[in-house]
Amino acid sequence: MTHILLISHDIPSMSVGATIPIYHMIKNLSTQYDITLVCFNSKKYDIKPLEKHLSNIILLDNPVYDSFKDQFTYTFKNMLSYDNIKMRSFFNYYYHPKMSEIIKDTLRCNEYDIIITDMPMAFYVKNIKKPKIVYAFDAVGDYNHHMAKKATSIQSKLYWYLNYMKIHQYEKCYNKFDECIVVNNKDKKLLERFIKTPVSVVANGVDIEYFKNKNNRRIRQLVFVGDMSTPPNNDAVRYFVDEIYPLILREVNIPLKIIGRNPTDYIKSLDDDPNITVTGSVDDIRKHLNPGSIFITPMISGTGIKNKILEAMSMSLSVVSTRTGISGINAVNGHDFLLADTPEEFKDAILRLIYDDNLNRRIAENARVYVKNNYSWINASNKIIHLIKKNIK
Incomplete structure (x- = not known):
């Protein structure tokens, strides 16, 4: 051997x-x-x-x-x-x-x-x-x-x-x-x-069977996941909260959940906003990825493939991502996820998924099939x- x-x-x-x-x-x-x-x-x-x-x-x-x-x-x-x-x-x-x-x-x-x-x-x-x-x-x-x-x-x-x-x-x-x-x-x-x-x-x-959505309750929310001790994740949250989230809240009230260990003082302070929940580290990420949720990756820096995106897709969540966030994942925009590189594009993509439940379900289902076939x-x-x-x- x-x-x-x-x-x-x-x-x-x-x-x-x-x-x-x-x-x-x-x-x-x-x-x-x-x-x-x-x-x-x-x-x-x-x-x-x-x-x-x-x-x-x-x-x-x-x-x-x-x-x-x-x-x-x-x-x-x-x-x-x-x-x-x-x-x-x-x-x-x-x-x-x-x-x-x-x-x-x-x-x-x-x-x-x-x-x-x-x-x-x-x-x-x-x-x-x-x-x-x-x-x-x-x-x-x-x-x-x-x-x-x-x-x-x-x-x-x-x-x-x-x-x-x-x-x-x-x-x-x-x-x-x-x-x-x-x-x-x-x-x-x-x-x-x-x-x-x-x-x-x-x-x-991705462990396809482990990351399989067994949550029965559909929750309409935005979810960001990442280790908050890294600059790319901090930058992404700040970019979303400062430049994108206010545009969304003008149109619709939807909560934002920020999940990940080592939240900085800035990230912790966001928990004071009634629309935002900061969880810190969680024992089982799957419990927080409910059907109907929209997984956001507004990354503006970083390298490598983001496993968190693959896990969310495997859990049948619709993903909205910047080009940097989805880098290395050859999924099809409009079929397996939605691409958004500007605040306006990000807002529009999220609103499309909120107002069109059939689109949300279709993107989510396609995402799981894509990961199952490729990762x-x-x-x-x-x-x-x-x-x-x-x-x-």
Whole structure:
């Protein structure tokens, strides 16, 4: 049996975007491969659902801090350590000397046919002489470059530009891998500008049966979902609330529900508006995606495929999205979702769905069929299996 060493920046979870593909890759590949998982443990996610799919699990707990000062001191010390600089992963948040030892010992004591790592952990194994695949997900450097150009203050512009230079330099380590995986063609083309390693597109998937709408009650509401600690989601909410929602409320009274962990003070303040509900983190997103709801993605920045859109479509919700939000998802405007790139277009699309229930139902039904036919995790895993076989000599 082929032995895989899989390295992740956290315990893979089926509920958090950055690790969802890794979670499903483990589930689907474990029937054919022997997989050892090495990862940090932030204690946010449970390893138990994956235990039966893994032959070996090696976790390194993230330290618990008494204060932000302690956390900053510890992280800064690691980032500036001699070993971190020597590895040319300078200023890498995920560098930890103990993790470096664990990976070296694991490779020394076991024979693996191939290494698969996610983007944040790639630098640990870039110089290992074994077949290697990096799951980059998207072109993160380009996103930071976009944010630097968009920033209005000197401090913000400097922050994003320095981040861009750091990550762009980091992404060059993909040249030491045999294969790089991204989730859409846009990110593939961006990375191919400066890396020579073959870049393959493996689109994210959806668990069709898990994300199947079993709510009987139809609720007319607007729903936004996203991790509120990320600038793209904050920008999207601010854009919608400031420029689009007032236009809608002039025509019809419809509530807005904002769902997602780590709401900023600005997002929390929106809960004071009687038309807006801010839930924060929820245990089960499916309970909030009722039939008749309209799922909005007014994204004005960001990269990669938005899993939240695929999940909403799988739940048979009509989606209204900007071009940025739907990027990488080749659904048909007017059939599987409604495209809206200006405040007026967004308002008009939502009003069409509100006033025409037949259209709302038709778009919602088409959305589920589209996801079912194009975004299964089994299909994604089969593409990864092909890449594994291709790179094992």
